[in-house]
Amino acid sequence: MQPVSYVSYSTHPTKAVEIPFSKDGRKRCRAVDDFQVYGTHKVPVGKTEMKIGYDERNIYIDVCCHEPSGVFLNSNKGKSNDVWNGNDMLEIFFGSCAPEPWQFQFAVNAAGQRFDSRGSTDDWTANMEFKEGAWSINLAFPFDLFPNSGLSIGFNLCRYAMHRKEITDWGGIDVSFHEFENFGELLFCTYEQALFAKTGRPVNRKLTRSQYERELAQASIPANVLTHGPLCSHVTEDSAVVSFGTAGNCGAYIYYRIKGMKGTRWNKMPLALRNGLVGQTEAFHRAVLKRLRPGTDYEYMPVTLAPVSDKLLKCVVGEFRTMDAGKKEFSFVFMSDIHSTASLLNAIVKSDAVAKCDFIVNAGDPLSRGNGYDTVYRGLFDPLAATGKNIVFVRGNHEQVGAYAQITCDMIAKPTGKTYFTFRQGDVLFIALDVGDDHSDTVINKNAAVIAEERRWLRRLKEQPVFREAKRRIVLMHIPPYDIEHSYAGQASAKVLGELADCDINCVLCGHIHKYFVIESGTGVRNFKLTGEKLADSAKLPFPVIANSNDTYLDVKVSDGSITSTAIDVNGKIVDIVRL
Ligand SMILES: [Fe+2]
Secondary structure, three states: OOOOOEEEOOOOOOOEEEOOEOOOHHHOOEEEOOOEEOOOOOOOOOOEEEEEEEOOOEEEEEEEEEOOOOOOOOOOOOOOOOOOOOOOEEEEEEEEOOOOOEEEEEEEEOOOOEEEOOOOOOOOEEEEEEEOOEEEEEEEEEHHHOOOOOOEEEEEEEEEEOOOOEEEEOOOOOOOOOOHHHOEEEEOOOHHHHHHHHHOOOOOOOOOHHHHHHHHHHHEEEOOOEEEEEEEEOOOOOOEEEEEEEOOOOOEEEEEEEOOOOOOOOEEEEOOEEOOEEOOOOOEEEEEEOOOOOOOEEEEEEEEEOOOOOOEEEOOOEEEEOOOOOOOOEEEEEEOOOOOOHHHHHHHHOOHHHHHOOEEEEOOOOOOOOOOHHHHHHHHHHHHHOOOOEEEEOOOHHHHOOOOHHHHHHHOOOOOOOOOEEEEEOOEEEEEOOOOOOOOOOOOOOOHHHHHHHHHHHHHHHOOHHHHOOOEEEEEOOOOOOOOOOOHHHHHHHHHHHOOOOOOOOEEEEOOOOOOEEEOOOOOOEEEOOOOEEEOOOOOOOOOEEEOOOOEEEEEEEOOOOEEEEEEEOOOOEEEEEEO
C-alpha cells in the first residue's frame, strides 16, 4: 500500500491562502503580504499587500505597493502594446502544471498600460490610484476566463519597483516568472478541504494557513522520485529494455555499463529525447539499450531530473545479463492468466523457480482490464520488477480490454512495437506469437490485419538463418489452438500456428483457458491431466502444446539434451511434468 501523498513540482513548500466568498467579493477579503525578492527569497525593502476575495463572478485582488523611496516610475508610455517599458508594474499569473498544464499572464504598469497573454484586456479590470508613499491597483478577473481547476487555482503576482530595481513575487519563483511549478494557490475552500483534495486524506480538525502548508509539505513527494521499478524486460543478445515510473512527470536518463569493470564510465542515455529535447512530460520512462555484448553482465541506474532546478537524482542500481547463444543450461518461469490475483502472483514471484530462473515469461492476461498506469503498476509491473529478473511479455486477449488498454500494451511492449517477436537463449529460438482479442474484429479491436501480417512475418522468418539454424524452437503465446469448431480464438491460434506446421517445433506454451492441459503432438486431443477429461476438439499439429492454468505456473528447464516443463500449483505442489 503506497502512502497517501501529494506530487510536488515545487522547489519549496507550496504557498496557499484560503480566500473568503461574499456576495460582493470585495466586502470580505484575505490580506496577504508575504512577498519575497525574486531569486534570493529575502524580505523585500518595498512592502506589497494583497487583499483577495471572490464572489459568484470574479476573483478580486487589490494590491497596494508601498514605495519607501517615494519615487514612482510611470511617465514612460513607450509603445502602446509594450507594458515592459521601464515603468513600475505588476505581472499576474494564473495556472498550474498538474494535472493538466495551463497558464495565463496578465500585466499592468503604473502608466496604465496592460498586457494579456490571451490577446484581450477587455474582460478584466484594473483600477489604479496613487497615494502618499504607495500606489495601488484593484484587479477583478472573471471566473469565466479560467479553465475549471476545482476548488483552488494556481496564482502568482510579481512586482517591479523600477526606481530601486527590486523585483518581488508572492509564490516564490526561482528562475522564471512563467515558472508555474512554484506558483502559490488561492483556495476557494477551507484548508481542511484543500488538504483532503490534495492528499486524499480526510482531515478532522481545523487548520491554519501555516498548518496546512506544513502538512501539505510533509505529505509531498517530489515528482522525480522513483516510485516504480526499475524493471528489465525483453533482453536479447544485444539489447534490453529498462522501464521505471516516477511520482510525477519529469525528465530522466538511464546510466549503464558493463558490470565489474572498475573505472568504467557510465553510458548516459537521455530518455524521451526528440529533436534535441529531453521530454519532461511523462511519469513512465522507458530506455531501449542497444549494441550490447552477448552473455555479458550489465548494471544500470535510472537518473531523474528535478523540476525547475534540473538537479540529477541518482536512483537504485539494477543489473541484467544479456542472452547467450553458447549457454548450455538455463531455465525460465512461464506464468499466465493472473487476472489481478495478487496471492497467485506473490506465490510465483517468491518461488524457488523464479529465484533460480534466467528469465520470466508473462504470457498474458495479468489483469482483467488495465485501467491506466496505476492498475498496471500494482497488478503487474511492481511485483515483477521486485524479482530483478528479465521479463518477457507475451500479450493476452485482456490486454485489449478497456479504453486505456493501449497504455498497458505500451508499458510492456517489445521495442519493435510488434506483439510477435523472437529471441534466443542457448540453442533455443523463442518465437512469441499473438492473435489479439478472443473474438473477431469490432470497432475497437482490429486483429485480422495483424494476424495476416504476423503470418507473412512467420513465412519470412522460416527462411531466415536465425530460424533455420536454430537447433530447438519454443513458441510462446496466450491462446491455444483449442475448440476449433466453435471458438474464434482457438481458430485464430490454429491458423497462426499452422504456418509452423512444416517446422520442427519442440513445444508451444500457452494459457488462456484457466485449466491445465496438454495436447500431444499430432492428436488434437486436449488432455486435462488433473481431471482425466479429454476433448478431441483441437488443431492436430506436429508438435505438443502445453496450456498453463490460472492457478499454476511452469518451471521450464532447458539443458543440452532435454526440455522439461514442470507445472507447479500455488502451494508449490508439482501437478505435472512433461519432458519434451
Ligand atoms: Fe485469456
